[in-house]
Amino acid sequence: MSETVSVELPTSLPYPIRITRVLADGEVQRGTALLEYAFTSDEARKELAKGGKGEWDMVGSWDSAIEGRLDRWEEWVKPGTRVERSKIALWLEQSCSHPVQLHGMCGVCGRDLTTDDYLTRGGPSKYAGSYEMSHDSLGVTVSTNEAKRLENVTKETLLSSKRLSLIVDLDQTIIHTTVDPTVGEWIEQGKKALEDVAKFHLPDDVPLGYTAPDRWYYTKPRPGVNQFLRRMNELYEMHVYTMGTRTYAEAICNVVDPDKTFFGGRIISRDENKSFSSKSLKRLFPTDQSMVVVIDDRADVWGEIPNLVKVVPYDFFIGVGDINKADSMAQTKLLDAQSEDRPLAKESEPLNNDDAELERVAKILAQIHSTFYRAYAQRVKDTIPMGCDVEVIIPDIKSRVLEGCTLVFSGVIPKHQAAETSGIFHAAEMFGARTMLDVGPGMTHCVTATVGTEKTYRASRMDAAVVWVEWFHKSIALWKRQDERAFSINGAESSTSPKQVENGIPEDGVDDGGLDNLLDGWDESADAELQAFMEGSSDYGEDTESVGSVPGSPSKKRVRYADEESLPLESFRDPPEDQDWAGDSDDRPAKRRLLLEAPTGDYVPEGNRFQWDGKMDENPTAEDDLFAQMLEDSLDSEIS
Amino acid sequence: MFFLRQLSHTILLHPSYFGAQLEDYIRKKLYEDVEGTCSGKHGYIISVVQIISTGEGKILPSTGQARFRCTYTAVVMKPFKGEVVDGKVANVNKMGFFAMVGPLQVFVSSHLVHADMKFDPNASPPCYRSSSTDETITKDTKVRIQIVGCRVEANDIFAIGTIRADYLGQLPDE
Numbered sequence: 001m002s003e004t005v006s007v008e009l010p011t012s013l014p015y016p017i018r019i020t021r022v023l024a025d026g027e028v029q030r031g032t033a034l035l036e037y038a039f040t041s042d043e044a045r046k047e048l049a050k051g052g053k054g055e056w057d058m059v060g061s062w063d064s065a066i067e068g069r070l071d072r073w074e075e076w077v078k079p080g081t082r083v084e085r086s087k088i089a090l091w092l093e094q095s096c097s098h099p100v101q102l103h104g105m106c107g108v109c110g111r112d113l114t115t116d117d118y119l120t121r122g123g124p125s126k127y128a129g130s131y132e133m134s135h136d137s138l139g140v141t142v143s144t145n146e147a148k149r150l151e152n153v154t155k156e157t158l159l160s161s162k163r164l165s166l167i168v169d170l171d172q173t174i175i176h177t178t179v180d181p182t183v184g185e186w187i188e189q190g191k192k193a194l195e196d197v198a199k200f201h202l203p204d205d206v207p208l209g210y211t212a213p214d215r216w217y218y219t220k221p222r223p224g225v226n227q228f229l230r231r232m233n234e235l236y237e238m239h240v241y242t243m244g245t246r247t248y249a250e251a252i253c254n255v256v257d258p259d260k261t262f263f264g265g266r267i268i269s270r271d272e273n274k275s276f277s278s279k280s281l282k283r284l285f286p287t288d289q290s291m292v293v294v295i296d297d298r299a300d301v302w303g304e305i306p307n308l309v310k311v312v313p314y315d316f317f318i319g320v321g322d323i324n325k326a327d328s329m330a331q332t333k334l335l336d337a338q339s340e341d342r343p344l345a346k347e348s349e350p351l352n353n354d355d356a357e358l359e360r361v362a363k364i365l366a367q368i369h370s371t372f373y374r375a376y377a378q379r380v381k382d383t384i385p386m387g388c389d390v391e392v393i394i395p396d397i398k399s400r401v402l403e404g405c406t407l408v409f410s411g412v413i414p415k416h417q418a419a420e421t422s423g424i425f426h427a428a429e430m431f432g433a434r435t436m437l438d439v440g441p442g443m444t445h446c447v448t449a450t451v452g453t454e455k456t457y458r459a460s461r462m463d464a465a466v467v468w469v470e471w472f473h474k475s476i477a478l479w480k481r482q483d484e485r486a487f488s489i490n491g492a493e494s495s496t497s498p499k500q501v502e503n504g505i506p507e508d509g510v511d512d513g514g515l516d517n518l519l520d521g522w523d524e525s526a527d528a529e530l531q532a533f534m535e536g537s538s539d540y541g542e543d544t545e546s547v548g549s550v551p552g553s554p555s556k557k558r559v560r561y562a563d564e565e566s567l568p569l570e571s572f573r574d575p576p577e578d579q580d581w582a583g584d585s586d587d588r589p590a591k592r593r594l595l596l597e598a599p600t601g602d603y604v605p606e607g608n609r610f611q612w613d614g615k616m617d618e619n620p621t622a623e624d625d626l627f628a629q630m631l632e633d634s635l636d637s638e639i640s
Numbered sequence: 641m642f643f644l645r646q647l648s649h650t651i652l653l654h655p656s657y658f659g660a661q662l663e664d665y666i667r668k669k670l671y672e673d674v675e676g677t678c679s680g681k682h683g684y685i686i687s688v689v690q691i692i693s694t695g696e697g698k699i700l701p702s703t704g705q706a707r708f709r710c711t712y713t714a715v716v717m718k719p720f721k722g723e724v725v726d727g728k729v730a731n732v733n734k735m736g737f738f739a740m741v742g743p744l745q746v747f748v749s750s751h752l753v754h755a756d757m758k759f760d761p762n763a764s765p766p767c768y769r770s771s772s773t774d775e776t777i778t779k780d781t782k783v784r785i786q787i788v789g790c791r792v793e794a795n796d797i798f799a800i801g802t803i804r805a806d807y808l809g810q811l812p813d814e
Contacts, residue, residue: 100735100749103791103798107736107749110721110789110800134733139798140747142735150734157761264764 003097003145004071007034009062011086014039018056019081024070028092031119033061035077035089065119068092099146103139131286135239135265137272147286158237158291162373164390165285166236166365168263169296170244170252171322172313174228174358176220177252178320179335182344183218193353196221198255202247205335215339217248219255220316228358229262235369236293239266241279243301244324246271270324281305290389293368295361297322306391309364312357312477319343364479368393395430401479402433409435410448410455412469424472431476439464447472448489456489641720644689645682646713649674653697653706666694670710676743680792683718684743719744719790719799726811729781732766734759739783744799746785752802753777754809775810777803782811 017037024034038056040048047054071091100107104114131147134140142150158164168174187194197220201213222228232238240263242249249269257263270276273283279301281289289307296302297313313322320343323335368390375387386392413422419437428435436443439458446459446466456466471487649670657665671688678684690713697706719725719741727739727746736749750759750768757768757775767778777783785801786808803809 099751102747102800105789105791105798105800107747107800108751108788112789112791134735136731136733138731138738138745138747140733140735153734153759154761161762260764265766 002093002095004091004093005066005068005097006088007064007066007090007092009083009086009089013037013062013086014058014060015086016040016082016084017060019077019079019083020059021079022073022077023061024064024090026070028064028066028068028070030064030067032064032067034064036061037083063119064092066092066094068094097143097145099143099149101141101143107140132272132283133286135268135272135284142286144287148288151285151288155288155291159376163234164236164369164372165292166232166238167241167281167284167292167294167296168238169294169298169311170240170242170249171324172297172315173295173311174222174225174256174314175252176222176314176316176320177323178218178317178344179215179323179339180218180317180320180342180344181216181339182342183317184216186344187218194220200251200255202245202251204245204247215335217251218317219252221256222314222316222358223353223355224358225256228362229256231362232365233262235366237266238262239268239284241268241273241284241294242324243270243273243276243279243322245269248324277301278303281307290391291372293365293390293394295365306395309361309368309394310477311361314355314357316352316355317344360478364397367397371397398430398479399432401431401475401481402428405432405445405481406434406436406443407472408437408439408443408446408455408459408464409469410446410453410459411450412447427476428472431479445471445484451489460489641718641723642686643683643716643718644713645716646692646711647674647682647685647716648709648711651708651710652700653708655704655706658706662697663694666708666710667691670694670712674712674714678743678795678797680794680797683716683797686715686717686742688712688714717742717744719746719787719797721787721789723787724784724808725787725801726782726784729777729779729783732759732768732778734761734766737768737777739785739801741785741799744797746787746799746801748783748785748801748803752788752800752804754804777810782813784808784811 017039019035020038021036022034023036024032028034036059038059040055041058044054044057069092071093073090074088077089096106096109096111098106098108098111098113101113105112131142131144132140133142133147133150154165171177183194183197184199187197187199197218199216199218201215202217203213205213205215229238240249240253242252244252246267246269249267253260253263253267268284273279279296281292281294281302285292289305292307294302294305294308295311296308297311299308299310302308315321320338323338371393372388372390375385379385379388407428409419409424412424413419419425419435425435439446439455439462441462443459443462443464446456446464447469448456448466449469460466465484466489467484467487468489471482471484474487475482651666651669651673653662653666653669670691674685675688676685692711692713695709695711697708699706725741725744725746727741727744729737730740730745731738734750736747736751736753739746739748753768754770754775756772757770757777760767760769763769763778765779767776769776783803784807785803786805788800788802790800791798
């Protein structure tokens with residue numbers, strides 16, 4: 001494994017330096033002085049600044065951090081040369097380049113590479129790169145060069161079999177798992193939607209005080225997952241990358257891939273991943289990610305990588321979410337809470353078995369694959385064309401989604417935020433749309449979150465489509481421009497309520513970052529309206545950029561889309577069910593607010609003040625309602 | 641390599657165990673405590689051969705526990721550089737394979753596999769396959785390995801091996 005490596009002057013030398021002696025020749029050991037140099041001390045520099053003398057008053061030596069046989073010095077290295085910065089100084093022939101390491105020991109020559117002395121700065125010596133490349137974590141790491149070599153081998157194999165690599169997430173992407181015991185009861189009742197739910201114990205999930213695992217895990221494969229995997233197996237070499245534990249990942253693979261034909265041993269779980277909160281492509285593909293596609297329901301864990309094809313999360317067990325999203329400490333609590341709280345038992349909605357998401361994803365993946373190999377077919381000799389890069393292909397496909405659209409947003413971006421920096425602008429541009437700040441010639445769409453803003457009014461007179469913001473969110477979530485008519489604001493205004501628009505959107509509840517705190521938003525805007533109302537103005541049609549008013553009331557089932565990833569999960573609280581007024585602008589709760597928050601400061605005679613005996617009737621009777629109605633009416637008449 | 645060594649181990653015993661069964665209990669505890677453990681100094685303790693003495697129990701003040709210094713002889717296994725060992729393959733990946741030599745895990749890098757043996761990622765399970773002979777190394781294959789280096793830590797030993805030499809590599813099944 002001998003290899004000739006270049007050795008650079010360390011950046012830590014006190015530059016500028018002047019070489020005084022070149023020492024090394026022949027065999028070089030760790031710690032052998034390679035050359036001696038002179039440099040100017042701080043003191044001398046001060047003297048020099050004053051016009052004194054004393055340059056090159058100090059000497060130092062540069063010791064080798066690696067061993068080997070001197071191959072040659074660079075031309076410029078000779079006594080008297082002045083060096084300003086770090087550059088390659090010599091070439092050493094190493095008897096072993098330590099390409100593979102096991103727990104810090106070279107896997108080829110057996111040398112211990114963790115020696116820690118003055119030659120290694122910042123802890124134990126780290127030889128060139130230390131990548132973990134295998135799926136398991138048995139302590140084998142490889143150097144950068146070795147990683148490149150191994151990746152080239154993999155690449156050759158993939159190219160010759162016309163495949164790419166696909167990293168598959170488990171939770172909420174191809175399966176949905178819960179520990180809610182309600183599912184067990186439902187299965188016994190013979191619910192049809194639960195026919196293919198698999199249940200298993202995890203051997204390492206032993207509750208306190210038990211000797212054997214007690215908790216059942218219920219896993220629902222996403223409809224069409226088998227077909228999906230079979231199809232993708234022809235186009236991709238698939239890897240599992242999950243935030244669950246190793247045993248969990250293996251249990252799930254037993255469910256979706258019992259013969260181990262799809263994933264084989266290519267499973268990487270939280271136990272092998274270094275982080276609990278993020279996934280990294282570099283963990284498996286350290287140097288070259290041009291042939292890797294990722295499918296995951298969460299974009300935030302990957303950071304901004306172009307290789308990701310985001311999947312709409314699979315939410316079969318409603319209200320359960322991802323059981324592996326938290327770190328290990330919090331996760332035990334999460335599981336316990338779920339087993340005890342039984343979120344599903346409270347759910348009255350029937351389990352929904354239709355989900356065609358994997359079909360959609362399969363189409364995109366097939367498109368990526370064919371684009372890649374079409375470009376590859378045009379290669380000249382052995383050079384791989386530029387187009388053979390997933391990191392180029394995916395953004396390109398994305399940018400065609402809203403190609404030709406010029407969008408103006410109304411009531412979507414909070415006022416205090418600069419529109420250009422908002423996530424929604426960024427998303428729009430990523431998907432190929434042009435964006436404009438204000439209504440103007442050339443615009444094609446006005447994307448709005450509320451009715452009757454100034455922009456929507458002006459846009460509708462300009463022959464631009466005025467659509468609900470759901471149109472945008474759905475288009476970018478599904479990578480397909482949606483039909484504007486189904487989301488048209490006019491459809492809602494004329495004869496039907498926004499409810500009807502909603503019917504066209506199976507997975508609803510999309511909203512923008514600014515709309516997260518629905519309830520808080522309502523309080524503020526309602527207050528503002530109240531204020532306006534009391535001042536005699538009844539016009540809420542002004543372009544208030546109101547963050548709170550949402551058309552199309554969010555349904556109970558909420559889906560997180562790409563642009564919402566930056567928001568904390570907590571803000572995705574569902575609004576209480578009884579607030580079906582949310583979409584209906586004529587029936588806003590301003591009046592009711594009046595009752596709860598009576599204007600203060602007005603003089604009320606002592607005798608007329610509301611007396612409260614401290615007892616609250618928990619179940620309001622019809623009489624109470626009547627009283628409330630009367631109060632409300634009287635206040636209304638007072639104001640108008 | 642295997643050695644017979646005289647070692648000692650200290651057992652602390654709770655007063656509730658003091659009684660007629662005391663001696664038996666100490667023996668049992670000694671076996672449980674030491675067999676199968678690994679220390680960097682002695683290597684893996686494979687088996688306790690003989691208990692030389694359990695020593696005199698000494699009551700510790702304040703806790704009431706008794707301390708027994710047992711001396712025993714045990715078969716220990718300590719790998720050395722250059723040693724040739726037989727093992728069974730446990731895990732194969734593109735960087736090399738792991739073989740278990742009794743309790744010791746030996747890693748053989750793909751650089752130290754015969755030059756004509758190539759990693760075959762499409763085989764299930766993955767394996768190293770020779771292009772000239774029918775030699776394959778996959779999970780559960782028996783291999784003869786020469787140890788190239790050992791890294792000894794307080795409670796662990798890691799070893800690197802090679803099969804890139806004559807008479808090393810896959811062993812025929814008996």
